[in-house]
Amino acid sequence: xxxxxxxxxxxxxxxxxxxxxxxxxxxxxxxxxxxxxxxxxxxxxxxxxxxxxxxxxxxxxxxxxxxxxxxxxxxxxxxxxxxxxxxxxxxxxxxxxxxxxxxxxxxxxxxxxxxxxxxxxxxxxxxxxxxxxxxxxxxxxxxxxxxxxxxxxxxxxxxxxxxxxxxxxxxxxxxxxxxxxxxxxxxxxxxxxxxxxxxxxxxxxxxxxxxxxxxxxxxxxxxxxxxxxxxxxxxxxxxxxxxxxxxxxxxxxxxxxxxxxxxxxxxxxxxxxxxxxxxxxxxxxxxxxxxxxxxxxxxxxxxxxxxxxxxxxxxxxxxxxxxxxxxxxxxxxxxxxxxxxxxxxxxxxxxxxxxxxxxxxxxxxxxxxxxxxxxxxxxxxxxxxxxxxxxxxxxxxxxxxxxxxxxxxxxxxxxxxxxxxxx
Amino acid sequence: xxxxxxxxxxxxxxxxxxxxxxxxxxxxxxxxxxxxxxxxxxxxxxxxxxxxxxxxxxxxxxxxxxxxxxxxxxxxxxxxxxxxxxxxxxxxx
Numbered sequence: 001x002x003x004x005x006x007x008x009x010x011x012x013x014x015x016x017x018x019x020x021x022x023x024x025x026x027x028x029x030x031x032x033x034x035x036x037x038x039x040x041x042x043x044x045x046x047x048x049x050x051x052x053x054x055x056x057x058x059x060x061x062x063x064x065x066x067x068x069x070x071x072x073x074x075x076x077x078x079x080x081x082x083x084x085x086x087x088x089x090x091x092x093x094x095x096x097x098x099x100x101x102x103x104x105x106x107x108x109x110x111x112x113x114x115x116x117x118x119x120x121x122x123x124x125x126x127x128x129x130x131x132x133x134x135x136x137x138x139x140x141x142x143x144x145x146x147x148x149x150x151x152x153x154x155x156x157x158x159x160x161x162x163x164x165x166x167x168x169x170x171x172x173x174x175x176x177x178x179x180x181x182x183x184x185x186x187x188x189x190x191x192x193x194x195x196x197x198x199x200x201x202x203x204x205x206x207x208x209x210x211x212x213x214x215x216x217x218x219x220x221x222x223x224x225x226x227x228x229x230x231x232x233x234x235x236x237x238x239x240x241x242x243x244x245x246x247x248x249x250x251x252x253x254x255x256x257x258x259x260x261x262x263x264x265x266x267x268x269x270x271x272x273x274x275x276x277x278x279x280x281x282x283x284x285x286x287x288x289x290x291x292x293x294x295x296x297x298x299x300x301x302x303x304x305x306x307x308x309x310x311x312x313x314x315x316x317x318x319x320x321x322x323x324x325x326x327x328x329x330x331x332x333x334x335x336x337x338x339x340x341x342x343x344x345x346x347x348x349x350x351x352x353x354x355x356x357x358x359x360x361x362x363x364x365x366x367x368x369x370x371x372x373x374x375x376x377x378x379x380x381x382x383x384x385x386x387x388x389x390x391x392x393x394x395x396x397x398x399x400x401x402x403x404x405x406x407x408x409x410x411x412x413x414x415x416x417x418x419x420x421x422x423x
Numbered sequence: 424x425x426x427x428x429x430x431x432x433x434x435x436x437x438x439x440x441x442x443x444x445x446x447x448x449x450x451x452x453x454x455x456x457x458x459x460x461x462x463x464x465x466x467x468x469x470x471x472x473x474x475x476x477x478x479x480x481x482x483x484x485x486x487x488x489x490x491x492x493x494x495x496x497x498x499x500x501x502x503x504x505x506x507x508x509x510x511x512x513x514x515x516x
Contacts, residue, residue, distance in 0.1 A: 349499050
């Protein structure tokens with residue numbers, strides 16, 4: 001049935017096992033027998049995830065990550081957070097909030113997509129709104145395709161993803177590919193040094209694609225790899241920005257000084273973001289497939305079982321996060337060996353490579369912040385919109401994204417901007 | 424497997440000195456860099472291979488607690504820490 005546009009049913013698992021305990025989920029994320037290749041058909045046939053790093057396993061996965069992780073080194077993250085991002089953020093927010101009303105999903109996505117495009121290796125000008133919006137549209141489609149196992153209508157998602165990939169390659173990837181390939185060739189001829197290369201995912205893929213272990217000879221796979229980083233760098237940031245505002249709003253209404261605290265104290269803003277990620281992970285239930293029989297927490301998991309890791313439940317474990325784990329409390333005290341965001345960025349080999357971009361470095365309750373500390377881009381976005389008085393638009397209620405079972409996602413979140421006290 | 428041996432002051436200090444073996448399995452390492460961020464004196468990334476290795480002269484500055492933490496937080500379980508009596512403090516995969 002593959003390729004003919006008809007419904008592709010999920011491969012039938014031998015069993016479905018749901019894990020909810022934090023320690024068990026963490027062990028499962030590290031278990032080499034539990035892979036993300038849980039449904040090869042759903043992630044092939046034109047899906048943006050076909051053959052990309054995030055569903056690769058074992059040696060190929062490690063080879064790709066070694067190359068791609070070079071773009072997530074602390075010095076690179078510092079450059080983004082301290083130099084590139086502030087200017088882009090203010091310029092786009094000035095433009096998007098000028099009328100006093102906006103959709104926070106669009107605002108967050110526009111800001112995020114410009115920076116994610118730079119990291120991915122796409123040349124998108126931060127004053128070209130039409131191009132940015134088109135790219136956000138592609139990201140939206142890629143996000144649906146990446147979450148196809150939770151899609152209410154997988155066939156529709158699959159068709160949209162095929163169309164989006166064609167346009168994405170033509171309009172964004174190919175124009176960026178030529179100059180980067182030329183730069184790589186110049187490096188090989190000794191005309192430029194490695195530091196003269198663009199610092200982005202597309203460039204490192206072109207630089208290393210001759211290495212057999214990376215399995216990148218297919219141009220389409222390079223395009224999909226770039227699309228994956230673009231989507232990953234945009235969607236979580238935009239959704240978490242909305243969820244942060246949504247969770248903070250009741251606090252603002254009870255105590256208006258909380259707004260000042262968010263604006264004035266970036267470590268508090270960062271804790272707000274981490275607390276949001278804990279309570280509203282963008283992927284509430286991570287899925288894995290047992291490539292071989294294994295055991296987690298004393299429980300036998302048969303080969304070909306679908307293993308559902310209920311991150312949302314584990315992130316509310318009272319033994320780790322305190323007596324009121326359901327409450328939004330950025331000041332909560334937790335074990336320094338437990339990330340404040342819980343398991344929302346996953347763990348093990350597939351831990352989100354962009355976690356430090358989005359969330360900054362982990363922040364323990366008692367840890368003194370070093371001068372090297374990074375707060376993450378979402379905290380900066382949160383501070384910037386709160387400074388501009390963001391508040392829900394009472395005339396236009398927000399809407400959840402009903403195309404997916406991932407209940408933490410929003411389709412729109414209309415807001416007003418203005419004096420911070422006006423909320 | 425790349426190993427570094429170093430006499431370290433254990434924590435708490437009254438337990439005395441221990442000799443640790445810190446080893447990074449380069450086949451498993453995916454170059455995530457968590458270890459370098461947590462213990463920058465004790466680990467470094469070789470940009471040629473994209474993998475991490477232990478820095479013998481930097482283990483003292485990192486200290487036992489941080490080395491164990493870095494090993495436990497390695498996403499690919501590539502770091503092994505063994506003390507002088509052969510006790511494995513953190514096992515690699």
